[in-house]
Amino acid sequence: MSIDVGQRRRFSPDARREQILSVAVRLFGERGYAEVSTTDVAREAGVARGLINHYFGTKKDLYLEVIRVMLTVPPVALASLPDGDLPVRIDAIVGWFLDVVSRHSQSWLAAITAGGMAGDAEVDRAISSAIDAAADAVLTAVGFSAVTPTLHAMARSYVGLATSTAREWLERGVLTRDQVHRLLSLTLLTMVSSVFGDA
Amino acid sequence: MSIDVGQRRRFSPDARREQILSVAVRLFGERGYAEVSTTDVAREAGVARGLINHYFGTKKDLYLEVIRVMLTVPPVALASLPDGDLPVRIDAIVGWFLDVVSRHSQSWLAAITAGGMAGDAEVDRAISSAIDAAADAVLTAVGFSAVTPTLHAMARSYVGLATSTAREWLERGVLTRDQVHRLLSLTLLTMVSSVFGDA
DNA sequence: CGGCTTGTTGGCGGCCTGTCAACAAGCTCG
DNA sequence: CGAGCTTGTTGACAGGCCGCCAACAAGCCG
Numbered sequence: 001m002s003i004d005v006g007q008r009r010r011f012s013p014d015a016r017r018e019q020i021l022s023v024a025v026r027l028f029g030e031r032g033y034a035e036v037s038t039t040d041v042a043r044e045a046g047v048a049r050g051l052i053n054h055y056f057g058t059k060k061d062l063y064l065e066v067i068r069v070m071l072t073v074p075p076v077a078l079a080s081l082p083d084g085d086l087p088v089r090i091d092a093i094v095g096w097f098l099d100v101v102s103r104h105s106q107s108w109l110a111a112i113t114a115g116g117m118a119g120d121a122e123v124d125r126a127i128s129s130a131i132d133a134a135a136d137a138v139l140t141a142v143g144f145s146a147v148t149p150t151l152h153a154m155a156r157s158y159v160g161l162a163t164s165t166a167r168e169w170l171e172r173g174v175l176t177r178d179q180v181h182r183l184l185s186l187t188l189l190t191m192v193s194s195v196f197g198d199a
Numbered sequence: 200m201s202i203d204v205g206q207r208r209r210f211s212p213d214a215r216r217e218q219i220l221s222v223a224v225r226l227f228g229e230r231g232y233a234e235v236s237t238t239d240v241a242r243e244a245g246v247a248r249g250l251i252n253h254y255f256g257t258k259k260d261l262y263l264e265v266i267r268v269m270l271t272v273p274p275v276a277l278a279s280l281p282d283g284d285l286p287v288r289i290d291a292i293v294g295w296f297l298d299v300v301s302r303h304s305q306s307w308l309a310a311i312t313a314g315g316m317a318g319d320a321e322v323d324r325a326i327s328s329a330i331d332a333a334a335d336a337v338l339t340a341v342g343f344s345a346v347t348p349t350l351h352a353m354a355r356s357y358v359g360l361a362t363s364t365a366r367e368w369l370e371r372g373v374l375t376r377d378q379v380h381r382l383l384s385l386t387l388l389t390m391v392s393s394v395f396g397d398a
Numbered sequence: 399c400g401g402c403t404t405g406t407t408g409g410c411g412g413c414c415t416g417t418c419a420a421c422a423a424g425c426t427c428g
Numbered sequence: 429c430g431a432g433c434t435t436g437t438t439g440a441c442a443g444g445c446c447g448c449c450a451a452c453a454a455g456c457c458g
Contacts, residue, residue: 006422008422008423008436008437009423009436009437010422010423010424010435010436010437011436011437012436013435013436016436016437026304027406031318032318033318034233034319035318037413037414037415038414038416039413039414039415040417046437047437047438048437048438049414049415049438049439050417050437050438050439050440051436051437051438052414053416053417054436054437057416058415058416059414059415059416067207106229109402110318110438119230119231119232119234119309120231120233147318149373150373150374150378152373152375153367153371153373153374154225154364154367154378156363156367157363157364157367157374158360158363159362159363160359160360160362160363160366161356161357161359161360161363163359163387164355164356164358164359164360164362164363165353165356165359167354167359168352168355168356172352174348174349174352175349175352175353175356179353180347182394183353183356183390183394186389186390186392186394187386187389187394189361189387190385190386190389191256191382191386194385195381195382195386198381207405207407207452207453207454208405209405209406209453209454209455210405210452211405212404212405215405236444236445236446237445237446237447238444238445238446246406246407247407247408248407248408248446249406249407249408249409249447249448249449250405250406250407252446252447252448253405253406256447257446257447258445258446258447269458314419315414341419388401388403
C-alpha cells in the first residue's frame with residue numbers, strides 16, 4: 001500500500017520496460033486479458049498510462065510480450081537427459097515436463113491455453129511456437145533425429161494430451177502427479193512404438 | 200446488402216431471440232469475442248443495440264449462449280454403436296468423434312478452445328460441460344459403467360488429445376484423417392487396457 | 399376507434415484505448 | 429556553476445464500446 005509520493009523520476013528505457021513488463025506479467029497471470037486494463041498496469045507500476053503505449057505499442061502488443069515471457073522455459077535440463085533405453089528416456093522427459101509445468105503452473109498453463117484471447121493470429125502464433133518447442137523436446141528425448149512434418153504434428157498432438165492431463169492435476173485437482181506421470185509415459189510409449197513409425 | 204428500409208416491426212420474443220442468436224453465432228464463429236461488438240450484431244440483425252441487452256443481458260451472457268449452441272452436439276448415434284469387441288467399439292467412437300468435429304469444425308473446434316476468452320469462470324464451466332459430455336461418450340463406448348472421478352478425469356484428458364489432434368488435421372492441415380484416426384484409436388486402446396484399470 | 403400492453407428505440411453516462419503536444423529530469427558544455 | 433538540450437514522462441483529447449432506462453409506437457382488445 002505505498003501511496004507513491006509520485007515525484008517524477010527518469011529511468012533508463014530498459015529498466016522502465018522491464019518494470020512495466022513484470023507488473024503486466026503478474027496481473028495478466030492473475031486475471032485474464034479482458035479483466036486487466038492498461039490503467040491497472042499503469043497504476044500498479046506507478047506510471048502514466050501513455051507510457052505503456054510508448055514502450056509497447058498496443059495493449060495486445062504488451063500482452064504478446066507477456067505471453068512470450070510466460071511461455072519461455074529454461075531448456076536447460078534437456079541435455080542432461082539419461083541415455084538409457086526408451087522407457088527410461090520417456091520417464092525422464094515426462095518428469096521434466098511435469099516439473100516445468102508445476103513450477104510455472106499458474107503462468108505456463110494459463111498462457112498455453114490462451115489465457116484470455118485465442119483466435120487472434122499473433123497470439124496463436126506465439127502459443128504455437130511454445131508447443132513446437134515442447135514437441136521438439138519430446139522428439140529429441142525419444143531419439144528421433146529426422147523429423148518429418150507428420151511426426152512433428154503428432155508430437156504436437158501429444159503435447160495437447162500432456163497439457164490437458166496436467167490441467168486435470170493442477171487446476172481441477174482430481175488426478176495425482178503419479179497418475180499423470182503414468183498415463184503420459186504409457187501413452188507416449190505406445191505412440192512412439194506403434195504410431196510414429198508410420199510417419 | 201439489404202439497406203433495410205427500417206420500418207419498425209414487432210416480433211414474438213422467441214422469434215426475436217432466435218434471430219439475434221443466429222446472427223451472433225455466425226459472427227462469433229467467424230471472428231473472436233473481442234473482435235465482435237454488440238453494435239455489429241445489432242446492425243446485421245437490423246435491430247437497436249439496446250435490444251440485445253434486453254434479451255440476453257450482458258455481452259458475455261450472449262456469448263455464453265452462443266458457446267452453448269456451438270458446443271451442443273446431437274448425441275444421436277451414441278446408441279447405435281456396435282457391440283463388437285474393444286477394438287471395434289473404439290474404432291466406432293473415434294470415427295463418430297471425427298465426424299462430429301469435422302462437420303461442425305469451424306464452430307465446435309473454435310468454441311472448445313475458448314474461441315475468444317478463456318479464464319472466465321462461466322465460459323470455462325460451459326466448455327468443461329462439453330468436455331464432460333465427450334468424455335462420457337468415450338467411457339460408455341468402451342464399456343465402463345462405474346465411473347470414478349479419476350477415470351472421468353482420464354477420459355477428459357483423452358478428449359484433450361483428441362481435440363489437439365483434430366486441430367492438427369482440420370486447422371493446420373498437416374495430418375490426414377486416417378492418420379488422426381489411427382493415432383486416436385491406438386492411444387485409446389492403450390489407455391483403456393493399461394491405464395484406466397488403475398482408476 | 400380509443401386505450402393498453404409490451405416489443406423496440408435512441409441517447410446518456412461511464413470506462414477503456416491510442417495519440418500527441420507539452421513538460422521537466424538530468425546530463426553536457428561553456 | 430548555470431544555461432541549454434535531449435528525451436523520458438505526463439495529462440488531456442477524441443473515438444469506440446457497453447449497460448441502462450425513459451420514451452415511443454406496433455398491434456391487439458374491448
